[in-house]
Amino acid sequence: MIIESRELPLKHNISVKKTEKYWKGLEEGKIYKTVCKNCGKEYSPPQAECTFCRCETDWVEISGVGVVEAFTTIHTIPKGFEWSEPYTIVIARFGNVRVMGWGKNVKVGDKVRAYTAKDAAGVWKVYLEVV
Amino acid sequence: MRKVGVVGVGCSKFGNREVTLQELAFEAVYEALNDAGLTQEEIELSVVGCVGTRTYEFMPAVPVNEYCGFVGKGPIRVEAACATGSAAIYTAYTSIASGIVDLAIAIGVEKMTEVDTATSNAVGGRAGNYLWEFHQYGTTFPAYYAMHASAHMAKFGTTEEQMALVAVKAHRNAAKNPKAHFQKEVTVETVLKSRYIAYPLKLFDCSPISDGSAAAILASEEKIRELNLDAVWIEGVGYSSDTSNMTRRENFVGLKASVQASRMAYKMAKIEDPIKQLDIATVHDCFTIAEIMAYEDLGFCRKGEGGKFAERGESDFGGKIPVNTFGGLKAKGHPLAATGIAMIYEVTKQLREEAGALQVDLKNYRGLTHNVGGTGHFAWVFILKR
Numbered sequence: 001m002i003i004e005s006r007e008l009p010l011k012h013n014i015s016v017k018k019t020e021k022y023w024k025g026l027e028e029g030k031i032y033k034t035v036c037k038n039c040g041k042e043y044s045p046p047q048a049e050c051t052f053c054r055c056e057t058d059w060v061e062i063s064g065v066g067v068v069e070a071f072t073t074i075h076t077i078p079k080g081f082e083w084s085e086p087y088t089i090v091i092a093r094f095g096n097v098r099v100m101g102w103g104k105n106v107k108v109g110d111k112v113r114a115y116t117a118k119d120a121a122g123v124w125k126v127y128l129e130v131v
Numbered sequence: 132m133r134k135v136g137v138v139g140v141g142c143s144k145f146g147n148r149e150v151t152l153q154e155l156a157f158e159a160v161y162e163a164l165n166d167a168g169l170t171q172e173e174i175e176l177s178v179v180g181c182v183g184t185r186t187y188e189f190m191p192a193v194p195v196n197e198y199c200g201f202v203g204k205g206p207i208r209v210e211a212a213c214a215t216g217s218a219a220i221y222t223a224y225t226s227i228a229s230g231i232v233d234l235a236i237a238i239g240v241e242k243m244t245e246v247d248t249a250t251s252n253a254v255g256g257r258a259g260n261y262l263w264e265f266h267q268y269g270t271t272f273p274a275y276y277a278m279h280a281s282a283h284m285a286k287f288g289t290t291e292e293q294m295a296l297v298a299v300k301a302h303r304n305a306a307k308n309p310k311a312h313f314q315k316e317v318t319v320e321t322v323l324k325s326r327y328i329a330y331p332l333k334l335f336d337c338s339p340i341s342d343g344s345a346a347a348i349l350a351s352e353e354k355i356r357e358l359n360l361d362a363v364w365i366e367g368v369g370y371s372s373d374t375s376n377m378t379r380r381e382n383f384v385g386l387k388a389s390v391q392a393s394r395m396a397y398k399m400a401k402i403e404d405p406i407k408q409l410d411i412a413t414v415h416d417c418f419t420i421a422e423i424m425a426y427e428d429l430g431f432c433r434k435g436e437g438g439k440f441a442e443r444g445e446s447d448f449g450g451k452i453p454v455n456t457f458g459g460l461k462a463k464g465h466p467l468a469a470t471g472i473a474m475i476y477e478v479t480k481q482l483r484e485e486a487g488a489l490q491v492d493l494k495n496y497r498g499l500t501h502n503v504g505g506t507g508h509f510a511w512v513f514i515l516k517r
């Protein structure tokens with residue numbers, strides 16, 4: 001015998017004030033990392049303060065050509081992405097940092113460039129395209 | 132610091148279980164109490180491990196603790212993703228080693244089948260850093276290990292066939308373990324022909340979604356002598372962790388936290404050559420690539436040679452070191468918080484020569500448990516000695 005629990009849909013309001021530059025940047029085609037003003041440590045994903053120096057970081061645009069280090073294509077689609085066909089997640093290195101994004105037909109070692117776009121659900125994100 | 136021993140172990144049948152969370156926990160607790168010959172009254176502290184993200188009970192420690200008969204003896208609830216069971220063991224261990232209590236129980240329980248698969252995937256996909264990963268890119272849990280597999284294959288030439296061999300071994304062992312989720316052997320062909328979940332990982336490369344529980348009772352040396360209990364001693368403990376964001380990792384061909392946790396445990400247990408000094412190992416094979424990386428990260432073989440290690444049967448019965456003799460997470464099942472304690476259960480049974488058809492040969496009477504949380508977000512290693 002099964003008893004169905006009462007329904008409790010969960011949706012959270014996430015405060016991203018400190019990283020607003022990143023989220024707004026995506027809408028302008030810019031992808032940011034941050035660099036510690038004191039020790040020079042680079043953060044991607046970006047954070048507004050350096051964990052170790054406890055000081056502010058500078059916002060620096062990531063550009064140029066990256067190299068694919070890992071990827072996968074998701075065939076078992078999770079809740080939240082029901083609208084999508086199988087999609088490919090790529091991690092590529094750009095200098096001292098890495099960026100995650102969606103891509104197509106990639107393999108490890110491929111050179112990629114990053115751009116931003118809205119997905120079919122209206123979320124802005126990074127795409128990595130083989131060059 | 133006092134010596135601590137495992138004096139009682141219990142493990143439920145893993146699989147799709149038609150019981151509540153607390154009823155499931157009690158199955159393991161009941162067996163552990165009987166195994167130790169102890170009663171609830173004698174236990175001074177209970178530690179309840181439960182990830183709890185797929186069950187209707189959001190704060191599960193109290194109902195589990197009550198049903199198992201430990202009201203007033205804790206509970207301390209711990210959570211370390213898939214390594215929750217090991218965190219529970221560590222909490223019980225340190226409580227005893229420090230002299231605060233003499234007898235403690237670590238309980239690990241998970242109900243994973245109360246939600247549908249798409250929801251389960253969305254929950255598991257949050258085992259990283261939600262905002263920067265799942266929210267934007269839909270990283271499922273298999274995706275994290277699949278990305279490691281892609282890097283391992285590219286760098287070392289590891290093949291899907293080698294990964295399949297890990298699954299074949301797991302299923303062969305689980306077929307002889309009545310508590311395992313699957314009791315069916317599979318062929319390399321079946322594994323290779325199964326559908327992709329997250330390329331290059333296929334259905335048979337992945338551990339199933341299982342309900343299950345495990346429990347272990349730990350005691351101080353004084354208590355073990357006083358009550359004349361049969362103990363398997365905790366000789367080494369190691370732990371580590373890594374970044375929540377995948378993009379911030381050192382590389383994708385291994386889990387640094389596993390390397391660090393194992394070296395810490397080896398140092399404490401004075402292990403210089405794990406292959407020679409251990410008779411049995413349980414490693415965290417939530418996916419077949421995870422077992423291959425574990426061989427390397429734990430020092431059973433050199434980095435990059437894990438695929439060949441599996442191919443040569445070195446991790447099978449009669450090999451250099453039998454690994455996951457009860458079927459591993461892959462075929463026995465992986466009810467998150469139960470897993471780390473089920474590993475302690477397996478090694479304890481092996482060292483006591485109570486493993487029946489799955490018994491390994493013992494030379495050193497020493498075994499290892501290696502339990503990873505997330506994708507190397509947490510790592511725990513215990514060394515047990517009889």
Ligand SMILES: [Zn+2]
Pocket residue numbers: 036037038039040041050051052053054
């Ligand atoms: Zn700094």
